[in-house]
Amino acid sequence: MNVINVGLVGFGLSGRYLQAPFFETIPDFHLKTVATSQPSLFEVYPHVARAKSLEDILSDPEIDLVSLCTPNETHFDYAVKSLEAGKHVLVEKPFTSTVGEAKKLVALAKKTGKQLFVFQNRRFDSDFMTLQKVVQNGWLGDPLRLEIRFDRHKPILNPKKWKETPGPGSGILYDLGSHIIDQAITLFGKPNSVWGEVYTQRKHSDIDDAFDIRLDYGKLKVQLSSSLLVREPTPRYVLQGRNGSFVKYGLDVQEDHLKAGMLPNQDGFGVESKEFQALLHAEFDGVPFRGHIETATGNWNALFENMADVILRDGKMAIPLEEIVWQLEVIEQVKG
Secondary structure: OOOEEEEEEOOOHHHHHHHHHHHHHOOOEEEEEEEOOOOHHHHHOOOOEEEOOHHHHHOOOOOOEEEEOOOHHHHHHHHHHHHHOOOEEEEEOOOOOOHHHHHHHHHHHHHHOOOEEEEOHHHHOHHHHHHHHHHHHOOOOOEEEEEEEOOOEOOOOOOOHHHHOOOOOOOHHHHOHHHHHHHHHHHHOOOOEEEEEEEOOOOOOOOOOEEEEEEEEOOEEEEEEEEOEOOOOOOOEEEEEOOEEEEEOOOOOHHHHHHOOOOOOOOOOOOOOHHHOEEEEEEEOOEEEEEEEOOOOOOOHHHHHHHHHHHHHOOOOOOOHHHHHHHHHHHHHHHO
16 A cells, blocks of 8 residues: 545535645545535545445445544444444544443454544644643643633534534533543643533533533642633643743634645644744743743644554554543543
């Protein structure tokens, strides 16, 4: 196999904007077929075949990788069918609705000898990678408290009915929580203990739309929060260390760039405006420093390049499935 033929299932926000452009621009991939009823597919990708269903994609022997950009409750079933059909699989987050389902998929991937990936793209956000650099370089000394927020202002219920219907994998904890829990685990591993609550705050909502979580790492405490009723942005990241503080506003711009038609291989992709640079207040060799630091360039390309490296060159997986299981364990403990 020299090129990975991709069958994409779903052409909504994730399929059209967050995944297809990478499959189109990274040479190791060929976007062969998309399963969708959206006529916009031919407007955007006239050379790509359209399938009616997942089954059509699974029956194509030329498809190597199936990417599932479908409603949350379908992820487990569709991933099982894809692995059993002998395909590598990329699953949009949340990976599954339960820890049990996640472990079954991991075992099935091992049994079939196929690679299984999870679309935790926000490990490669500009703001998070900047925070990660601060932690890894030890610029604040021992980290003592980290606060991560992922808020939106969406008081009106989502017109996509499946996103507002109670059921497996529904609600903000699975939607946005899966991202920031994953980021905490990326930085510090599996927490010692978990506390959390989910809330329903919007009028007429039937699903949780806000949460607070506390992860205990001994001396380090991590606070994760999200709400759909935050009009005025708060800091995305606040890290307090023994020797200083880090504060970061703003949200990674890759999604906005992709929605605007920018391609991942264009100059300037993933580059944030300087007005959102993080504030670092610390001390280096006894010399106080308080100023802004350059934001890393957002790099969702890295997720796709790693998948290609794993499939084609037996590379090491950048997002270990064990860490995804830990993430779901946190979600289940918070849900109760």
